[in-house]
Amino acid sequence: MYSNRCWNVRLRSFIAQALAFLLMVGLVHLSPSTAAADSASPRATVTGTVYVQETAVPADGSSQTIVSALLKDGNGSDLSIAPERIKFHTSLGSLDSQVTASVYGQYSSVLRAPVTSGVAYISAEVDGIVIPDMARVNFTAGAVSASRTVIVAEHQTLPADGSSQTVISVFLKDNHGNDIADRADSLQLSTTLGQLSSVTYVTYGRYETTLVSPLYGTLGHITPNPESASPLEVSLDKGAIPANAPNQSPIPVTLSATYENHGYYKAILKAPLSSGIAQINGVLNGTPIASGATIIFTGESTQNILTQLSFDQASYSIRRGQGQNTVLEATYSNGSVIQVSPYAKYTLSDPSIASVDSAGKIQGLQGGQTVLTATYGGLTASTKINVIASSSGGSSGSGGGSHSTPSVPDTPSGLQIGIITTDGLNKQQALTTEDIQKGTIVIQTSSEGGQVNISATILKQIQQLNPQAVLIIKAGSATMQLPIAELDLKAISTKYGFPEASVNLQIGIHKPDPQTIQTIEALGKTLNARLLTEPMEFEVQVTGENHQNVFITTFNRFIERSLSIGNTKPPETATGVWWVPESNQFRFVPTHFDSKEGQWSAVMKRQGTSIYTVLDRPVSFEDLNHHWSEQLVEQLASKLIIQGRSDQAFDPDSSITRAEMAALVVRALGLNESKEASPFADTNGGWYETAVATAYKAGLIAGYDDGTFRPMQSITREELAGLLVKAMNFTKASTTGERFIQQTFTDEAAISSWALSDVRTAMQLGIVEGNEQGEFKPGSYTSRAEATTMLGRMLKLIEFM
Numbered sequence: 127m128y129s130n131r132c133w134n135v136r137l138r139s140f141i142a143q144a145l146a147f148l149l150m151v152g153l154v155h156l157s158p159s160t161a162a163a164d165s166a167s168p169r170a171t172v173t174g175t176v177y178v179q180e181t182a183v184p185a186d187g188s189s190q191t192i193v194s195a196l197l198k199d200g201n202g203s204d205l206s207i208a209p210e211r212i213k214f215h216t217s218l219g220s221l222d223s224q225v226t227a228s229v230y231g232q233y234s235s236v237l238r239a240p241v242t243s244g245v246a247y248i249s250a251e252v253d254g255i256v257i258p259d260m261a262r263v264n265f266t267a268g269a270v271s272a273s274r275t276v277i278v279a280e281h282q283t284l285p286a287d288g289s290s291q292t293v294i295s296v297f298l299k300d301n302h303g304n305d306i307a308d309r310a311d312s313l314q315l316s317t318t319l320g321q322l323s324s325v326t327y328v329t330y331g332r333y334e335t336t337l338v339s340p341l342y343g344t345l346g347h348i349t350p351n352p353e354s355a356s357p358l359e360v361s362l363d364k365g366a367i368p369a370n371a372p373n374q375s376p377i378p379v380t381l382s383a384t385y386e387n388h389g390y391y392k393a394i395l396k397a398p399l400s401s402g403i404a405q406i407n408g409v410l411n412g413t414p415i416a417s418g419a420t421i422i423f424t425g426e427s428t429q430n431i432l433t434q435l436s437f438d439q440a441s442y443s444i445r446r447g448q449g450q451n452t453v454l455e456a457t458y459s460n461g462s463v464i465q466v467s468p469y470a471k472y473t474l475s476d477p478s479i480a481s482v483d484s485a486g487k488i489q490g491l492q493g494g495q496t497v498l499t500a501t502y503g504g505l506t507a508s509t510k511i512n513v514i515a516s517s518s519g520g521s522s523g524s525g526g527g528s529h530s531t532p533s534v535p536d537t538p539s540g541l542q543i544g545i546i547t548t549d550g551l552n553k554q555q556a557l558t559t560e561d562i563q564k565g566t567i568v569i570q571t572s573s574e575g576g577q578v579n580i581s582a583t584i585l586k587q588i589q590q591l592n593p594q595a596v597l598i599i600k601a602g603s604a605t606m607q608l609p610i611a612e613l614d615l616k617a618i619s620t621k622y623g624f625p626e627a628s629v630n631l632q633i634g635i636h637k638p639d640p641q642t643i644q645t646i647e648a649l650g651k652t653l654n655a656r657l658l659t660e661p662m663e664f665e666v667q668v669t670g671e672n673h674q675n676v677f678i679t680t681f682n683r684f685i686e687r688s689l690s691i692g693n694t695k696p697p698e699t700a701t702g703v704w705w706v707p708e709s710n711q712f713r714f715v716p717t718h719f720d721s722k723e724g725q726w727s728a729v730m731k732r733q734g735t736s737i738y739t740v741l742d743r744p745v746s747f748e749d750l751n752h753h754w755s756e757q758l759v760e761q762l763a764s765k766l767i768i769q770g771r772s773d774q775a776f777d778p779d780s781s782i783t784r785a786e787m788a789a790l791v792v793r794a795l796g797l798n799e800s801k802e803a804s805p806f807a808d809t810n811g812g813w814y815e816t817a818v819a820t821a822y823k824a825g826l827i828a829g830y831d832d833g834t835f836r837p838m839q840s841i842t843r844e845e846l847a848g849l850l851v852k853a854m855n856f857t858k859a860s861t862t863g864e865r866f867i868q869q870t871f872t873d874e875a876a877i878s879s880w881a882l883s884d885v886r887t888a889m890q891l892g893i894v895e896g897n898e899q900g901e902f903k904p905g906s907y908t909s910r911a912e913a914t915t916m917l918g919r920m921l922k923l924i925e926f927m
Contacts, residue, residue, distance in 0.1 A: 171200040174257035176214075176250050178237070185243040185265035185304055193221070193261060194234040195250040204231025211253055217343050218246035218265060241302040242620065243267045247382070249340035256340045258378040268300035270310055272413035273802070275299050276622070277315075277406055278676045279395070279419040280484070281468055283639060286423040287432070288399045289503045290469045294322070294406055294419060295674065296391040297623055305623045307389040311411045319404035319423060321396040329389040336382045342367055345379065397423055401641055403707055416801045422707055424641040431459040432503040435466075441510035442498075444480075444490045449544075450552050452486040454500050454507065470502040480511050490514075541587055544579035547572040562591045566598055573602040575636030575662070582615055582629040589615075601635035603690030603727075604662045608633065612681050624670025632667040638737050646705055646739065649712065655743035658700060659689045659728070663737045677735070680798050684716070684731040684857060691726050691740055695719075699764035700742040701927070702730035704796070712741065714766040715796045716857075716926035731859075731926065732796040747776040755911035758918045765927060767794050768914055778911035785814035785837030787846060787913060788821040791853050794917060794926070797824060806835035826852045844881040844904035846913060847894050850920045851884040854891075859924035871902040878904065893919045 180191035193214055197205040209225040214235045222236040237248065246263045249256055276299060281292040294315060298306040307329070315325055335348040337360075346362035367377070395404065401423050408415040434457040444450050454467045467486040474482055476496040481489045488498065493515030499508045541557040561567055567588070569578050578599055588595055589610055597608045619626045637643065638661055650657050664687050666678040689702070702717035715730040715738065728740045745763040747770050750756040755778055762768045763776070768790060770776040782790075792799075797820055804810060804819040806829050814837050821827045826849060829835045841849075869889065871877070877885050885902065888894040893916055896902050908916075921927040 172205060172252050172255075172257065173198045173200075173202075174250060174252075174259055176248055176257065176259045176261045178248065178261045178263050181262065182264045182266055183237075183239050184268055185239050185241055185300075185302065186268055187239060187241040187302070189239040190236050191263060192234050193237045193248050194228070194232055195257065196232050197252070197257075198231065206230060207252070209233055213251050214248060215251070215343075216246050216248045217338075218242070218244050219263070221248075237263065239265055241304075243300075243304040245336075245382070247338050247343065247380075256378075258340055260338060260340050260380055262382060267304035267306045268302070270298050270306050270308075270410065271301045272410040273416045274301060274303050275408075275410055275415050275417060276676070277408055277415060277417045277419045278674070279406065279421050280675060281421070282677065283422045283424060284397045284469065285464060285466070286397055286399060286401045286425050287503065288397060289432075290397040290466070291394050292421060292469075294393045294395050296325070296408060296415075298390070298410075299623075303621060309389070310391075312409075313391055313411075314409045315393050315406060316408070317395060317404050317406050319402045320398045320421070322406075323394040323396070325391050325393045327389060327391055337362075338380045338382050339377050340380070342371075342377070345377075348381075395421060401425055405708065420708060422642070424639050432505060433457055433459050435500065435502055435505035435507040437498075437500070437507055437509040439509060441512060442488065443512040443514060444488065445514045446490045446492055449487055449489045451546055452482075452488060452498065452500075452509065454486055454502065456502060456505075466502050470500040473499050473501075474511070475499070479513050541584050543569060543584060545569065545571055545576055546579065547574070547576040557588075559591060562588055562595055565592060565595050567595055568598045568600065571599065571601045571635065575601040575604070575634070577632050577634040577636075580613075580631045580633070582627055585610075585613060585629075585631065586615060589613075597633070599633055599635055601662075603659075604635050604664075604687070606633070606635060606664050606685065606687040608666070608685060609683065612683065612685070618668055618678075622668060622670060622674075622676050624668065624674065628671040630669045632665075632669065634663070634665045634667070636663055637661070638663050642707075642737065645710065646737070649705075649710060650741055653712070653741075653743055655712075655741040658691045658696060658740040658742055661705065661737050661739040662689060664735050666735055679734050679736075681733045684733055684859070685735075686729060686731050687738065688720075688727045688729045689738065689740055691719075691728055693724050693726065695721070695726055696728070696740070697742055697744070698761055699744045700728075700740060701765035702728045702738060702740050703766060704732065704734075704736040704738050706736075712766060713796065714793055716794070716921070717765075718925040718927065731857075734796075734798050745770075748774045750776055750778060753778055753911065755915050759911060759914045762914055762918050762927075767917075767921075767927075776910065779909050781840035781907040782910045782913045783838050784827075784835065784841045784845070785809070785812065785818060787841045787849060787908075788827055788837075789814055789817035790913070790917065791826060791849060792817045792820045792824075794921060795824075795853060795857065804835075805829070806833070806837075808834045809837050812837060824856055826856060840907040841913070842905050843894070843902065843908050843912075844877055844885055846908050846916060847888040848881050848884040850893055850916060851887050854920055854924055857924055857926070859926070869896075869900075871896050872900040873902055873904070876904055877902065888916075891920075891923055893923070 174195050174197045176195050178191050178193050183189045183191050195212065199205045209227050212225050212233050214221050214225065216237060219240045220238050225233050225235050228234050243265050246265060248261045248263065251257065276297045278295050279292050284290045284292055296313065298310060300306055309327055313325055315322060337345040339345050344363060345366045346360060348360050404421040404423065406419040436455055438453040438455060442450060442452060452467060453465060454470050456464050456466045470486065472482045472486060474480060474496050478491060479494040479496040480491055482498060488511055490513040493513055496511045497508055498511050499506055542554045543557060545553050545555055555569055557567060571578065593611060595610045597610065599606045599608065613631060615626045615629055618624065618629055643661055646661050647657065667675055668678060669675040696719050702715040703712040704715050706713055715732050717728050717730045720727050720729055730738060743764055746760050750759060759776060759778065763770065799816050800820040800823045802819055802823060804815050805822055806818065809815045809818045818835060818837065881904065885904065
């Protein structure tokens with residue numbers, strides 16, 4: 127495991143130092159504890175050894191190993207007691223509740239692997255008294271999986287200037303999403319635009335020393351620094367020792383030192399000289415990677431030369447422990463000025479005074495002055511950084527040192543959220559416990575938009591105070607409501623491979639760049655649509671260790687955002703849409719319109735982030751004149767939910783297929799397309815393959831007993847009723863209005879047993895109706911007009927239109 131003999135020597139030296147340090151401060155007690163040995167001799171002592179059969183087990187959810195405890199009495203003789211008096215505990219994986227006595231004095235149980243890789247610490251107790259010994263099992267990641275491996279881009283947009291660049295990173299994962307540090311057999315990346323460098327493997331490692339108590343589990347960590355003689359940094363986990371633990375009582379602690387390997391692949395994508403969209407794809411060990419990255423190159427620069435590079439301030443002043451974004455501006459020969467802070471390279475003349483990240487954000491480390499130099503497009507610019515030592519003496523965290531995330535000095539009892547406005551100004555908004563417990567946390571940026579920064583420490587405190595709280599981010603006429611539950615630190619850490627403590631969230635609402643706005647406006651004109659609001663971009667970005675960052679584009683629930691449209695009531699044909707840059711298309715967003723104090727706004731609900739606007743595009747079909755479904759069908763067509771057979775014809779009385787209906791519901795819910803393969807062999811290669819896979823993943827559809835989906839088969843009325851009720855339940859939206867009086871269809875006996883409950887629900891809610899004879903006709907095929915009408919009723923019921 128260790129890289130060389132030198133590291134072994136340093137590790138032994140480090141453990142010796144750590145042990146001496148912990149003994150000195152009273153954190154470690156090495157004396158054996160006692161336990162009741164037998165009901166007949168309660169004062170006898172028990173000693174024990176805990177061990178495992180296999181020390182390395184795949185983290186696949188099914189593998190297992192035997193854990194055992196060998197118990198001795200005070201005289202060193204094997205101990206025989208009832209197995210039910212012994213309990214095993216593990217910090218990872220799951221243990222069988224049953225303990226068996228295998229041989230004299232030896233007691234065993236079965237430990238089953240989780241699907242999360244990591245180190246498990248196993249301890250044992252007798253009659254509630256913990257034996258001061260532990261075993262360790264390393265749950266290892268499985269084989270690399272192309273379907274779970276992640277491709278991310280450091281920047282999502284770049285100027286098309288021929289010199290800007292972004293890092294493309296590939297994080298290898300196994301089938302359960304665990305990080306894999308080993309190299310792949312082969313990995314190739316390709317781009318549709320720009321120049322991509324060769325792929326290189328980046329690896330680094332570190333010793334991680336954990337303080338583990340058999341009684342309470344992991345208590346904290348010691349930060350090693352083998353290259354320095356600086357004091358050891360001990361970080362204790364808050365709440366690891368329960369509040370009711372006996373005061374001044376010594377705690378047996380084990381030092382567990384492991385060497386952690388980390389690795390990923392990276393390449394550099396260089397911007398072209400023409401605008402467009404680059405799609406980054408990869409092939410891993412001969413299999414296409416499901417994940418991909420998209421970079422938008424904006425502007426044209428073949429005749430536009432970079433002439434000047436400068437910071438917006440000659441100097442920046444910050445306090446020790448505080449951070450601030452710098453603003454770097456590039457001036458071009460045509461007079462345009464572009465902020466290029468995220469794309470430059472930065473150096474500091476004295477990195478002990480301050481630090482700087484890849485986006486130009488500076489952090490004060492200690493009092494003094496240093497010079498920040500930026501390089502971009504072959505030019506350089508410099509600014510002075512003045513760090514003011516805090517008069518309060520700094521924060522009082524446990525062993526974190528000046529490099530840990532500091533608390534804000536001026537509000538030691540409060541919470542602070544950082545806000546960066548679109549003009550580069552930094553400000554702080556304080557939150558009180560009362561704000562959080564009320565359940566709605568309103569954060570105001572600026573009238574033009576901005577970015578809200580929330581550290582892992584602040585996010586964890588909010589979640590502890592009120593896990594049901596909702597962040598309401600306001601930027602002028604735009605608002606986004608983001609439940610705290612959607613920002614789960616553990617889930618983010620597991621999914622993206624970032625340590626929880628390193629996670630930093632950036633929630634942004636702002637106007638897109640001018641080139642994108644022009645593209646969106648041109649698309650609206652092409653569709654003969656009228657834009658009722660300016661486009662606004664809503665994004666949630668996660669930055670982790672080593673400034674790695676990803677954008678969260680999919681949420682578990684429907685996230686609400688709104689755009690103001692003024693004092694005029696919008697027409698029935700208006701709707702919210704999101705712009706898909708890859709295909710330059712508008713797509714329907716579930717939208718309803720609210721009016722407060724004479725001002726109207728479009729309230730849009732979707733499980734993703736993107737660029738949103740509101741448009742009006744009335745549509746009519748010649749073959750719907752005087753048809754009973756005319757009004758609702760044309761309303762859904764205007765909202766981009768349904769399409770006609772042609773621009774003039776809808777063909778209302780033809781039947782609709784199962785594939786068409788699956789695609790229609792996926793579009794009506796604004797779902798992100800699934801990248802997983804369709805589970806049905808008879809949908810592979812069809813235009814509907816992605817839509818069917820998306821609907822299946824959401825639990826909206828199912829196949830037949832023979833494993834087929836039969837996409838081109840017409841959908842029956844009972845199948846459609848089941849699909850719409852499942853779609854409604856998937857949204858978890860409350861239904862508006864009262865339920866209809868429950869009735870019974872005269873042909874209810876003909877309804878399939880699997881569909882009966884959904885048909886009854888759809889009837890009670892007014893989604894479906896019977897004919898004049900009170901019949902439902904469950905096996906009859908559904909016409910296009912009937913399907914559209916039933917879908918429209920459901921969407922109105924849950925305020926999705």
